Amino acid sequence: MKQMTISKQAGVAAPLFSVENLSVSFATDSGPLLALDDVNLSIHPGETLAVVGESGSGKSVLSLAIMGLLPPTATVKAGHLRYDGRDLAGLDKTARRGMRGKDMAMIFQEPSTALNPVKRIGDQLVEAILLHDAMPKAKAKARAVEALAATGIPSPEVRARAFPHELSGGMRQRALIAMALIHRPRLLIADEPTTALDVTVQAQILDLIRDLGRETGTATIFITHDMGVVAEMADRVAVLYAGRMVETARASDLFTSPEHPYTLGLLGSMPQLNQRGEPMLPISGTVPDLRRMPSGCHFHPRCPFAQERCAEERPGLRALDRGRRSACHFAPLLETLGGQA
Amino acid sequence: MTLLTLTQITRDFHLRGGLFGGRRVLRALDGIDLEIARGETLSLVGESGCGKSTLGRIVAGLQSPSSGEILINGKPALRGKARARQIQIVFQDPFGSLNPKMSVGALIAEPATLHGLVSRRDAPQRVQELMRLVGLRGALAERFPHELSGGQRQRVALARALATEPELIVCDEAVSALDVSVQAQIANLLQDIQKKTGISLLFISHGLSLVRHISHRVAVMYLGRIVEQGEAEQVFANPLHPYTRALISATPEPLPGTGGNRLELEGEIPSPLALPSGCTFRSRCPHATERCAAAQPPLETTGHAAACWHVDSLPEYAPRQTTPPERMRAALDLYRSAAARRTPPLEETIN
Amino acid sequence: MSDATAFAARGRTWRRLRRNPMMTLALGVLMLITLAAILAPVLTPFDPYETNIRARLKPPGDGHILGTDSQGRDLLTRLLYGARTTLLIGFVGTGFGALLGGTIGLCAAFYRRLDSVLMRIIDVFLSFPSILFGLSLAAMLGPGLDSLIFAVGLSVMPGIARISRGAALSIMAQDYMDSGRAIGLPVQRLLSGYLLANAYPPILTYTTLAFGDAVLLAATLGFLGLGLQPPTAELGSIAAEGRSFLFLAPHVSTAASVLIFVIVLSFNLLGDALRDAGDRRSV
Numbered sequence: 001m002k003q004m005t006i007s008k009q010a011g012v013a014a015p016l017f018s019v020e021n022l023s024v025s026f027a028t029d030s031g032p033l034l035a036l037d038d039v040n041l042s043i044h045p046g047e048t049l050a051v052v053g054e055s056g057s058g059k060s061v062l063s064l065a066i067m068g069l070l071p072p073t074a075t076v077k078a079g080h081l082r083y084d085g086r087d088l089a090g091l092d093k094t095a096r097r098g099m100r101g102k103d104m105a106m107i108f109q110e111p112s113t114a115l116n117p118v119k120r121i122g123d124q125l126v127e128a129i130l131l132h133d134a135m136p137k138a139k140a141k142a143r144a145v146e147a148l149a150a151t152g153i154p155s156p157e158v159r160a161r162a163f164p165h166e167l168s169g170g171m172r173q174r175a176l177i178a179m180a181l182i183h184r185p186r187l188l189i190a191d192e193p194t195t196a197l198d199v200t201v202q203a204q205i206l207d208l209i210r211d212l213g214r215e216t217g218t219a220t221i222f223i224t225h226d227m228g229v230v231a232e233m234a235d236r237v238a239v240l241y242a243g244r245m246v247e248t249a250r251a252s253d254l255f256t257s258p259e260h261p262y263t264l265g266l267l268g269s270m271p272q273l274n275q276r277g278e279p280m281l282p283i284s285g286t287v288p289d290l291r292r293m294p295s296g297c298h299f300h301p302r303c304p305f306a307q308e309r310c311a312e313e314r315p316g317l318r319a320l321d322r323g324r325r326s327a328c329h330f331a332p333l334l335e336t337l338g339g340q341a
Numbered sequence: 342m343t344l345l346t347l348t349q350i351t352r353d354f355h356l357r358g359g360l361f362g363g364r365r366v367l368r369a370l371d372g373i374d375l376e377i378a379r380g381e382t383l384s385l386v387g388e389s390g391c392g393k394s395t396l397g398r399i400v401a402g403l404q405s406p407s408s409g410e411i412l413i414n415g416k417p418a419l420r421g422k423a424r425a426r427q428i429q430i431v432f433q434d435p436f437g438s439l440n441p442k443m444s445v446g447a448l449i450a451e452p453a454t455l456h457g458l459v460s461r462r463d464a465p466q467r468v469q470e471l472m473r474l475v476g477l478r479g480a481l482a483e484r485f486p487h488e489l490s491g492g493q494r495q496r497v498a499l500a501r502a503l504a505t506e507p508e509l510i511v512c513d514e515a516v517s518a519l520d521v522s523v524q525a526q527i528a529n530l531l532q533d534i535q536k537k538t539g540i541s542l543l544f545i546s547h548g549l550s551l552v553r554h555i556s557h558r559v560a561v562m563y564l565g566r567i568v569e570q571g572e573a574e575q576v577f578a579n580p581l582h583p584y585t586r587a588l589i590s591a592t593p594e595p596l597p598g599t600g601g602n603r604l605e606l607e608g609e610i611p612s613p614l615a616l617p618s619g620c621t622f623r624s625r626c627p628h629a630t631e632r633c634a635a636a637q638p639p640l641e642t643t644g645h646a647a648a649c650w651h652v653d654s655l656p657e658y659a660p661r662q663t664t665p666p667e668r669m670r671a672a673l674d675l676y677r678s679a680a681a682r683r684t685p686p687l688e689e690t691i692n
Numbered sequence: 693m694s695d696a697t698a699f700a701a702r703g704r705t706w707r708r709l710r711r712n713p714m715m716t717l718a719l720g721v722l723m724l725i726t727l728a729a730i731l732a733p734v735l736t737p738f739d740p741y742e743t744n745i746r747a748r749l750k751p752p753g754d755g756h757i758l759g760t761d762s763q764g765r766d767l768l769t770r771l772l773y774g775a776r777t778t779l780l781i782g783f784v785g786t787g788f789g790a791l792l793g794g795t796i797g798l799c800a801a802f803y804r805r806l807d808s809v810l811m812r813i814i815d816v817f818l819s820f821p822s823i824l825f826g827l828s829l830a831a832m833l834g835p836g837l838d839s840l841i842f843a844v845g846l847s848v849m850p851g852i853a854r855i856s857r858g859a860a861l862s863i864m865a866q867d868y869m870d871s872g873r874a875i876g877l878p879v880q881r882l883l884s885g886y887l888l889a890n891a892y893p894p895i896l897t898y899t900t901l902a903f904g905d906a907v908l909l910a911a912t913l914g915f916l917g918l919g920l921q922p923p924t925a926e927l928g929s930i931a932a933e934g935r936s937f938l939f940l941a942p943h944v945s946t947a948a949s950v951l952i953f954v955i956v957l958s959f960n961l962l963g964d965a966l967r968d969a970g971d972r973r974s975v
Contacts, residue, residue: 054520054521054522054523055491055520154608168609168610169389170609171609198388198389198547199388199547199548199549199588199591199592200388200587200588200591200605200606201388202591202593203590203591203593203603203605204605206593207603207605225520225521226521226593227521227595228550228592228593228594228595229593230595231593231594231595231596231597232593251597252597255595255596255597255665255666255669256597256666256668256669257666257668257669257672258669258672261676264672264673264676265522265676266521266522267595267669267673268525268673268676268677269521269522269524269525270521270525270550270595271525271528271550271551271553271554271555272550272553272554272594272595272596272663273595273665273669273673274554276553276554276573276574279529279532279533280525280528280529280554281525281673281676281677281680282522282523282524282525282526282529283522283525284526284680286490286492286493286523287490287520304676304679304680304682304683305676305679333672333675334668334671334672334675337675337679338671338675398870401874402874403870403873403874421876422876423876424876425874425875425876426876429874429875430870430871430874432867432870432871433867434867437866437867437868438866438867438868438870438871439868439871440868440871440872440885440886440889440890441868441890442885442889442890443885451875451877452875452876455875455876455877456875456876498871501871501875502874502875504875505875505876
């Protein structure tokens, strides 16, 4: 994994998938709402990109936009999605549907709602197989059991005959991963896949996603709000706040030297990074209402470093050293602001 | 001073097995002994199905134990309104725990007037005091729950719990459904309120990181039993039970290069209807021997103790690296001091 | 996002209700009919019971807007007074059924021990056809307004009980019910301020639909001669009376039937509109 990142750094491989200047707005009863504002990201084969954000950051809208599953109330105002060099904007609905499951697949936060409750797990897998590959049913069944086995489900033949409610949350998530990976998609979108799970099960599922991704060379976009999960999974990280990308960096760099106040706030909200017994360092206030965004930098009303300039001028995503980019007027933070402390 | 004493609390649920099956008994709690001191935060941790929420509900008086004794201040616990005065509970889901037909003011005033702690005329003033205590703008009293954010709702739930001036608040996963930054706000608030009022907290959680940060003592539960308990610092520095070790090891740390090399548990939690004999953890324990199948290991109720036959022969605990890198720490310090310098503090200006 | 949607949900129900033209129409028609029925003595100069043999079965026109019936009484007057009776039976009967059914449903959800007993009783009620039910009650209690209201009430009650139980059960699963118990609220406050206050929308919708059924049942019993006895004006019995002269004077039966039809349809439209407006899944 490390090597791949380095070779990419040298500018060898082209990205498998990229999002360019994407803006998505929603029509609501009380006017339009800009859920994504000029978002850029790209991902290479075999890479895991973590998209971090809290509720209202637009991270789920991003995953739906990538999958081509935006609801009809959403409008893509600008931007392009490029998969393997192809512009997805030019494709019609049928073509996009043909890509889902085959080229790109998704796993969801709530495995129980993503599975059909009245159909056996095995049959759902067979259905998914036959959707893109014509083959005899018996062969598809064998492949379904194989796929379940690959996710570490014990006695997969038995589980294939089970209904979703007969499995535990962890097993359901494994089945869902088996289904997502059945056609070996080159891009996998994991939208908070472990949030609903217990800690020890979460650890198992994280390992599974990482190992399968490594085996198949799948590029994974991992959407989460948990910085701990990010540290475990990601090669690169993109931090979203209120529809805008505020920081992007390689994971090792982000956790060594975060360069946006919001990223710092997220880290400061992790109990592990605070002294026991001391009050934690939360981000003050709440995520702004997307229909009444603050001027300038969206984060300025909650930012302890905010100055007048922040309310007036929108900071662009500026390149720093080592491929890091931060949308803060004061990045690099320690060098710019360190003297004042 | 001991506030709450639980002795041999057991709770059975009777299930009907299918159309013609006989009745089956699910033992959700099995001989729980626990004490909470005044002004203490005791955390119950464990994964889904371990019985921690059932125990919390029993403490709050929402369920009764099948057997066992509950003492509050040394006297047998009362039920109904009298218990409500002493013990309150805050639930996990901030979107389901407030009656949507009542305004914030009415929600907070209700317990105070119900228990005769304030007259109807003085209630608005008491509401304002409580709202200030939980960091809510007074103007929000007119609003309804659906107009508030998750964090604000959880503050309202807390104010409502505080309104009966209880001695203990059960926080049943009270921060788990919130955004990380809001979790930290509410955790700070809980600690702050504890400092101001000397209230005890029973903090129920499936995640360990916050527990480690805010609790004085910790009890780890697995399948209806407490498997380890002790001072939080000791439990996290040197976990004795293999299950506690697995839980700690499975918790992702927000530090670079922490992926992999975890102590992983084999298999899944067994069905509570078909528990393994002896130590219930043995089916997933890497250290299990015949002895573990023969009898249930006892748990010392004082000091730091674990219910494991092999406590003394387990391998030495190797703690994980938890120090953040130098530059990250410097940046966090910078953020902290900048946040402290803001006047008025940002948190109050916005909520 | 979830915050934003919750925000937008406020007042959406009512706005969507008003935006629904069918609902506005149905409500308008019902209010008009109810008002006309109440004001019948003021609106018409005729007496609904005074017969006039010489003016029998007159077609519409000539002083009588809708003509006259077989006894020479003004048909419009009869219909207004008949609507009075029928609506009264519908309203009071449904009200009685809703009160009883709602209480049973809420109690079944709240006191889980009573649940199976109460619901088996409801099942027994549900297994009788409502006509048969009204018929036996009328036979048992003798014909009269009271027994008719009683019969109508009892026949709509089981459905309302079921809906109430279902609605209440989903509310019982909410944390705020526990939150209410945890602060030590007395049972009556939990039942009214917490359970009913949140469970009522589907109950209200169903009750509105049940009005239509109740009116229809009252009219049917009247038509079968099991309701109020002549000469009392009641829509069902007016239609039945007119049946004997269907070829000679079709306007009598037709006018009564159309009025019943309009009333029942309006209630059904109103109930549907309420359901659509309250149904969050259709957003």
